[in-house]
Amino acid sequence: MSERDDVPARRELTIRKPYFDLIASGIKTVEVRVRYASMRKIQPGQELDFVSGVERLRTRVMRVSEYASFTEMLEHEDPIAVGGELGKNTDELLAVIRSIYPPEKESLGVLAIEVETPGQ
Numbered sequence: 001m002s003e004r005d006d007v008p009a010r011r012e013l014t015i016r017k018p019y020f021d022l023i024a025s026g027i028k029t030v031e032v033r034v035r036y037a038s039m040r041k042i043q044p045g046q047e048l049d050f051v052s053g054v055e056r057l058r059t060r061v062m063r064v065s066e067y068a069s070f071t072e073m074l075e076h077e078d079p080i081a082v083g084g085e086l087g088k089n090t091d092e093l094l095a096v097i098r099s100i101y102p103p104e105k106e107s108l109g110v111l112a113i114e115v116e117t118p119g120q
Contacts, residue, residue: 020052035109
């Protein structure tokens with residue numbers, strides 16, 4: 001069995017345009033998601049295609065870390081890697097993340113997915 005045999009197939013993740021652009025530029029290297037069952041399947045080595053409108057960006061997962069909350073995640077992850085310039089104010093970044101994911105979603109747990117884009 002090769003190393004790639006146990007890595008799930010490439011998958012698509014829809015993402016808001018400002019965050020897509022930050023990943024494409026190499027500034028945002030950590031994508032934050034809640035621990036939906038489908039998200040828990042993401043593994044290092046897997047390819048992720050981020051999609052925003054008609055734009056698509058292929059990345060490779062380097063690491064997946066699990067946290068109990070967004071607060072805990074921001075205590076361990078680089079806020080700039082999570083939110084670009086927004087990461088300079090972690091309270092503001094936390095508020096934006098929580099505007100995307102309400103408390104009942106956060107209670108599922110949090111994933112920090114570190115990605116790299118080709119050529120970066």
